[in-house]
Amino acid sequence: MTFYLFISSLTADSIRLIQKYLLKEKHLNFITKIYKNGLLAAIIFAVIIIGSVYGMNHIELTEYNLTTDKIDNESYSILFVSDVHYGTIQDTQLVKDSILKMNKLKPDIIVLGGDIVDERTTKEEMQEIFEEFGKLNSTYGTYYIFGNHDRQPYSTDYENGNRTFTDSDLNQSIEENGIKILNDDKITINNDIVLVGRSDAAWEDSVNRIDVDEILNESDLSKYLIVLDHQAVEDEENAKEDIDLQLSGHTHGGQMFPYGMMYDLTGRLNYGEYEFGDMKQIISSGLTGWGWPMRNEAKCEYVLININ
Template identity: 75%
Template sequence: MNPIHFFTLGYYQEYLFIGIIFGIIIGIYAYFRVKYALNKVDLSKNKKLSINIIIPIIALLCCLNIWSTAAILTLYLFLSSVTADVIRIIWKYLLKDKYLNFIPKCHKKGILALIIFAVIIISGVYGMNHIELTEYNLTTDKIDNESYSIVWVSDVHYGTVQNPQLVKESISKINDLKPDIVVLGGDIVDERTSKEDMTEIFKELGQINSTYGTYYVFGNHDTQPSSTDYENGNRTFSDEELNKTIRDNGITILCDEKTKINDDIVLVGRSDGSWEDRIDRIDTCKILNESDLSKYVVVLDHQPVEYEENSRQGADLQISGHTHGGQLFPYAIFEKLMGHLIYGEYHFGNMEQIVSSGLTGWGWPMRNEAKCEYVLININ
């Protein structure tokens, strides 16, 4: 991992206020927690004061950019310490078991908090390095005497935070499923994927055997302008090179386009909506009004947006990714509070919406929200 990523995985000024609030809260807590830990330590008063001031300042600075590994680790240290405080209080007032007499001492020295912190980090690394199959079974009366299987793979962010071998093993398992349709749902690569890795991953994905082909819809990361990324550097491949590589490997790009499968299913591939408050693409009403709604209409959209409108217009299924299922606690909580779809299966009228957490994750080499997955959807 590039050392610069520890401090920045993209800076957005609109999140600075949140970072300041978190930093102040954690900084104040750190001041009193460190003061308590140093209470009976044999240090001069000036040294204790210096430590008491320096550590809260470091905590505040680490929290300013909430999209950084530094902020996440600081938050988890804070949560681990608070959890240790709660355990200490429970022991003092409810348990006082002689076999648990080690708790006060471990708590004061911070050992208990560090153990909890280690568990969080280890479980997060484990979560990022295990990929599972998630299966959904849907029924429809629009298809006679046939069943179809769709595999959805999104948010690979290849060559960044996950072992590439795990991705290749998942592609092999997808082949074993013998799917009818494969959809690559965007962010297969991102702003930190090298040109070599970009070429490699689409060569691997192009070898998936699917009865009716493999299709691609773009995400917000793989379509960034060549002059922009989150690291003050340039992508090593252009949009033209990306598109050519995808097509050269037998993968069909659907960008506000549709295609019919065996006169039963209509796949409607959407261009990426960028961010939810800046959607600039063909109106969903227009593209669906031009579709044969007597067929089973599947909207493929990297981000889970416009789902209510798609339902009203007669779509039967929408498949999305982008959210990573939150990836790291507590991001999923914030997203849910904002009313966003995060992970799993939702129902809007007669339409199903499936949101995948993605094959990998972005930025941080950890995951403790949802799981790494590829999705199999059986339509019967």
């Protein structure tokens, strides 16, 4: 908030200087009055905050179209949803309404990309969101990978200092709603696509995980290979393993300026579509966000990927 107050004041100063030395229009003299009493900066600050609140409460569909010569006579659509953080900072009814819209897409495959719940999600809310996602219809099923928040590892984020559900509660709720967990595991779909679901990389690959080639093992590399990894890591390594597509979330597209810009300036993957040789990488900004109930970078989204 202090940063946005500074930005608002700096913008107000800039507008005042432009009006005074460049425009010199008499009918713009009101700018001088509202600038001197601080109202101009307050208006700019209010616009930033209102726009950010709107950003967190407006969910859109983002669509990608990919082509491959690995699949004959078939097209597949994948619905990818990540970073819901259910029951924390976004209206739960808005999430439910979005799930109804997702169902109308009639995807072939559904992927839940981690952080569907977090430390502030109650057990009842956790059960509720997986029941909602369990209602989604698809041709080949719904698959789930863990994010860094799902199993509530960060005690500093607890409402009351304790976990609200156990790993067993979480796994049971996921599986009893017909959702398959892929945790360093793979599944072949219709003899065309291999989904490789990764365990979470903790703090940006700070834990040792088994390699993708160990998970693939004897899998036919002529199939369309998709790696599902909550965090956008090991991209170059995956490209060398002939992976065709990697799907990730975690970054929230920055969510609040200037975090996304900082990601971009430091060369880290942030949001959108990237290429590593023949491999495509798509990073979703997530259905919700985390922490503050505001968003002014990227957007709240669910993703549809068409593979033709």
